[in-house]
Amino acid sequence: MIKIFFTKSILFVAAFVISIACESTKKSDIKNTNYNNELSSNQNIYIISTKFGDMTIKLFDETPLHRDNFKKLVADSFYNGTLFHRVINGFMIQGGDPTSKNAKPGQPLGRGNIEYTIPAEFNSKLIHKKGALAAARQSDAVNPEKESSGCQFYIVDGSKTNPAKLESINSRKELIHKRALGQKTLNSPSNYKLKKDFSRVQQKGLKDSIHFYGMLIQKKIDSLHAENKFKYTPDQITLYDSIGGTPSLDMDYTVFGEVVKGLNIIDSIAIQKKDRLNRPFDDIKMTIKMVVVSKKNRINGK
Numbered sequence: 001m002i003k004i005f006f007t008k009s010i011l012f013v014a015a016f017v018i019s020i021a022c023e024s025t026k027k028s029d030i031k032n033t034n035y036n037n038e039l040s041s042n043q044n045i046y047i048i049s050t051k052f053g054d055m056t057i058k059l060f061d062e063t064p065l066h067r068d069n070f071k072k073l074v075a076d077s078f079y080n081g082t083l084f085h086r087v088i089n090g091f092m093i094q095g096g097d098p099t100s101k102n103a104k105p106g107q108p109l110g111r112g113n114i115e116y117t118i119p120a121e122f123n124s125k126l127i128h129k130k131g132a133l134a135a136a137r138q139s140d141a142v143n144p145e146k147e148s149s150g151c152q153f154y155i156v157d158g159s160k161t162n163p164a165k166l167e168s169i170n171s172r173k174e175l176i177h178k179r180a181l182g183q184k185t186l187n188s189p190s191n192y193k194l195k196k197d198f199s200r201v202q203q204k205g206l207k208d209s210i211h212f213y214g215m216l217i218q219k220k221i222d223s224l225h226a227e228n229k230f231k232y233t234p235d236q237i238t239l240y241d242s243i244g245g246t247p248s249l250d251m252d253y254t255v256f257g258e259v260v261k262g263l264n265i266i267d268s269i270a271i272q273k274k275d276r277l278n279r280p281f282d283d284i285k286m287t288i289k290m291v292v293v294s295k296k297n298r299i300n301g302k
């Protein structure tokens with residue numbers, strides 16, 4: 001009997017999960033709510049200031065929905081006074097919860113959000129290397145499309161991952177992605193008749209027919225998986241082996257920027273003492289501002 005990948009899906013869990021727990025969010029027609037700025041791609045540079053120092057970040061043009069949303073929030077001073085409310089050494093530092101402004105000591109944080117999500121913008125060129133800026137989101141169970149929070153983000157701390165371990169992580173992730181494609185294949189309108197016929201022979205217990213339809217379904221799954229299979233480039237393998245990161249999150253959470261200066265600030269924040277919910281005992285507030293890049297590539301604070 002052929003082993004078909006539409007059996008019950010199991011969720012690959014990294015050491016931790018980047019998630020938010022919000023009461024309710026609605027999908028945003030983000031293409032109609034983009035930040036209509038007149039800045040060129042040279043104006044994608046921002047500074048996140050904390051009591052430990054500054055991190056200079058660059059937003060990616062390859063993820064325009066996330067880029068423009070972040071720009072709008074910064075222009076509105078949305079992040080100023082919010083906290084890095086969740087820090088895990090060797091993993092990431094997370095912020096952007098609007099309820100963290102003026103939060104009382106010990107108050108649980110991480111449930112705050114704004115009333116929209118952003119469609120995922122996965123890009124195989126953008127990985128969770130150390131310093132990657134990415135969007136938090138709700139879990140797959142309630143968010144199968146992997147849409148991003150409209151405001152919460154995290155910056156990767158991570159750890160070094162050698163090529164053998166990286167291959168092992170990616171193989172496990174690909175297996176789970178392939179299993180998830182089973183239901184996606186069967187639920188596709190184009191496969192309605194195939195699903196109906198397969199259900200019919202299953203109910204009648206016709207083993208030969210079950211095997212036949214199973215082969216057809218598996219072939220569709222294999223084809224779809226081959227089209228979307230993720231493989232690291234030699235440069236990406238070298239990055240994970242040298243500076244580290246969190247590869248278990250690749251192609252599951254949208255990376256939309258990176259820290260280009262101040263990686264040491266991530267380390268300073270990540271090692272802070274914290275409570276059982278990973279909130280630092282001493283608040284770490286942030287302010288974020290755009291910096292202007294002149295034609296001579298000189299960066300001046302705005």
